[in-house]
Each structure stands twice: as C-alpha cells, then as structure tokens.
Amino acid sequence: MTIDWGIIIKSMPLLGHGVVVTLQVSALASVLGLALGVALGLCSLSHSRPLRWIVAGYVDFIRGTPLLIQIFLVFFALPALGIRFDEFWAGVVALSLNSAAFVAEVVRGGVGSIERGQSEAATAIGMRHRQILVYILLPQAYRQMIPPLTNELISLVKNSSLLSVISVYELTRAGQAIISVHFVPFEIYTLLALYYYVLIKVLSWLSGRLERRLPTW
Amino acid sequence: MVTPVIQVQDLSKSFGDNSVLRRVSINVDTGETVVIIGASGSGKTTFLRCLNRLEEPSAGTVRLDGNPVMNSGSEKQIADQRSQFGFVFQRFNLFPHFSALDNVAIGPEKVRGMSKSDARALAANELKRVHMSDHEMKRPVQLSGGQQQRVAIARALAMKPRVMLFDEPTSALDPELVQEVLDVMKELANGGMTMVVVTHEMNFAREVADRVIYMENGRIAEEGPPEILFREPKSPGAQRFLRHLTHE
Secondary structure, three states: OOOOHHHHHHHHHHHHHHHHHHHHHHHHHHHHHHHHHHHHHHHHOOOOHHHHHHHHHHHHHHHHOOHHHHHHHHHHHHHHHOOOOOHHHHHHHHHHHHHHHHHHHHHHHHHHOOOHHHHHHHHHOOOOHHHHHHHHHHHHHHHHHHHHHHHHHHHHHHHHHHHHHHOOOOHHHHHHHHHHHHOOHHHHHHHHHHHHHHHHHHHHHHHHHHHHHOOOO | OOOOOEEEEEEEEEEOOEEEEEEEEEEEOOOOEEEEEOOOOOOHHHHHHHHOOOOOOOEEEEEEOOEEOOOOOOHHHHHHHHOOEEEEOOOOOOOOOOOHHHHHHHHHHHOOOOOHHHHHHHHHHHHHHOOOHHHOOOOHHHOOHHHHHHHHHHHHHOOOOOEEEEEOOOOOOOHHHHHHHHHHHHHHHHOOOOEEEEOOOHHHHHHHOOEEEEEEOOEEEEEEOHHHHHHOOOOHHHHHHHHHHHHO
16 A cells, blocks of 8 residues: 555644644543542542432443443433533533543542541541541642543543544544545544644653652652 | 549440440549550550540540530531540641641631631740740651651640640650650640640659559559559559569
8 A cells, every 4th residue: 555645744734723622622621520520529528428429429320331422412412401512512511521520539539548647637626527628638639649630631632532423623523524535544543643642642741740740748 | 613624424435346445434633634554455545535536435425624525516516626625646647738837727727717827826836835946847757756746736735725635645756756745745734734645654654644544454443643553553454564564
C-alpha cells in the first residue's frame, strides 16, 4: 500500500479544530466532574445513611453501565423528560456525570486513608464531622489523590472520542469527516491515534509536575 | 459540698465479648491530679477515652460539673461538651499541614467561633505556656517529639477545658525528651489544672499526683495517695506491678 502524505499534511490543521473541541469538552467535563465528584465523595463520607446510599447507588449505576449508553441516555432519553441539551453540552454533561462517580471514589479512598488519630484529635477539641472533613482530612488527602485523578482525566479525554456518535465535532468526529470524503482510513486513524497519544502524554507530564509541587509533610 | 469536676459511676465498656472496663466509679475534684497506672490491657486508656466519649461506654455515667456527658442531643452539643475535656494523645496527633500556631488556633477559631486573629493571639499565649513561642511557625515534622507533644498540650489548653486527660503522653518519646513534657505537665498541675494522667512515669506520679489509681482487669484494684500506694501496696497485683517497674 502507498501512504497518501498529501492528505496527512492537509488534514493536520483540520484536525486541529477537533483537538480544540476535544480539549474544551474535556476541560469542562473534568471541572464539572471534579466539583460534583468531590461533593458526592463528601456525601459518601457523611454520617447520613440515606445520603451514603444514594451516592453508592449512583456510583454503582455509572460503573455498571457502558459510557456509550450513558451518553445516549443524556442525549436521547433526557429530552423525553423535558431536559434538552445540544450535542456539545449533552457530551459535556454525560462525561461529567460519568467522571463524577469515579472522582467520588477517589475522594472517599483518599480521605479514608488518613490516619485515624487525625480525626480523633480533631474530635477531641470539639470539631464536628463536616469541619474535620474540610479542614483536617481533605487537605491532607490532596496529594495522594493526584495520581488516581490523573488516571481519571486521561480516561475522560480518551472517552470523549465516544461523543463522535452524537455528532460532537471533536477530534475523532473531525477525522471521520475527512475519511468519509477522501477514504483514507489508514492515514487518518493513525494520525488520530498520534494526536490522542500526545495529548495524554502532555497531561501526564503536567500532573507529575503538579504532584511534585504539592507539599508533603 | 463542692461538686467534683468529674463523677464517674459504674462505667463499663466491652468490645464484643471482651470486657475492658467493669463498673469503674471515681470522682475527681477541682485542681486534683489523678494518675492512673496499671499493666497494658488493664483498661486505663479505654477509661480515659470513655470520659470524653472518644469511645462510647457500654454502661454507666460520666458527669462533668454535675451534668451528664451525653451521647444524645445535636452533634454540636456533643462536640461542645467534648471540648470541655482536653485530651493529649500518646502519639501527639498534631495536624501535619498546619504550623504549630495554627494547630493550636484551629479549635478556638472553628469550634469557639473566634476570629482568626483572636484565635492566633490566644494560640500564641498557650504556646508560651508550654515554652514553644520560638517555634510558632514550624510544621510538626520540623519539631522533636517532645516539642510536638507540648504543642499538642497547648492545642488542648486553648479550648479552656475543665479538665485535662493525658493518655501516656511520654510513651512515644525518646528518653531525653520525656522530661520537658513532664515539666510542662507539672507546671499545669501546680497552676491548679484538674488532670487525669495515664502514665508509666512513677517519679512524676510520686511528685505530682494527689492520688494514684492502680487498675487491673478493667477495675480499680487500689487507690490512694502516692506516698502510701507506692510504699505499701496492698493488692498482690499492685505489689507485682510496682516490683516489675522498679526492676526495669
């Protein structure tokens, strides 16, 4: 087979637009997912049993169903209930909801790993459960939460390619558009793989730097 | 008659089938220093932890200034009541992400609702009391064990507790660091603080305690002023325990 170098050169800037959308979706979904995930994680550490059950049920549902189905649920099923998003925001919402479940588990695990003496000492001076979580346990858990959160972010960026099925014009969808016109699957899918690989490498490198910058005690 | 600061009535605690405390009753008067001794597993630490409800007693009552220490009521009420007891842990349990000053200030600020600057001023005062003014801005890892324990004492004092509970405060320390902590505790006792101290430091007990309690199998086996209990222990258990200690 011969490689069509011309189409590769021509595609690179076209795919650049897809990269921007992929980054937008990923950035929005990771921020929303992180915020919701931390909130859910704190709920799963609360003293309220119903609250813990709700979070456990949510995490179980997200883990037990394919992301693709979750995306379809948000994009196709929610409108039946009167909740309507365009493709872009449906994608962001689906990825955020998915990511939040994993972040919640990271938060729960991170806080749970802090030595028991810490919460006992805080209890002994009269701090309440919520204060202990916020001022004593969470700040100590940040650093060790970075590697699993990075893994989650990496999954999220890769999973964003699934949004191509609801026509979000992100990197994968942009590549498919080129393929459908020029029929060059080998060149373009290889190029897509490279683009994702570089994106992920950069993210891991940034996370490594962040981890080293956070204080140890 | 003056109400004792602490009244303990028939306090019991079991973990499953394992009975750790069996109907312990004592009173502690204002300004009194009570030292609890006994072999490990005798229930001393559990007793202390049941007083401020770090451990939930299985039965019996604890009263502070005549008011029952409750396990019911709002979380805030329980926490407020708990903060009337200062508790010093064997392993210090300082908050590693705070400076010494903030370790002491966090309680007054978050629990008592003081402003940050007032809480820090109070904390600076308490650190001075334990001779740690030069180390206010240091993190716990930068401090020796003895210094950490003194900060932990200041953290408890900052809550203005009615009574201070010490759970083997020098057991985790290198030998050369023990005395600085005992000196601070002695100053507190001499200053009129009510204290209950679980310790193996017999010299401290001899010098500072108003009363020594010997615990065995979750019971108070013997109690009395140190000069009497140490010289002529009556129970065979106490005799054996004290003999072992002097041989060490």
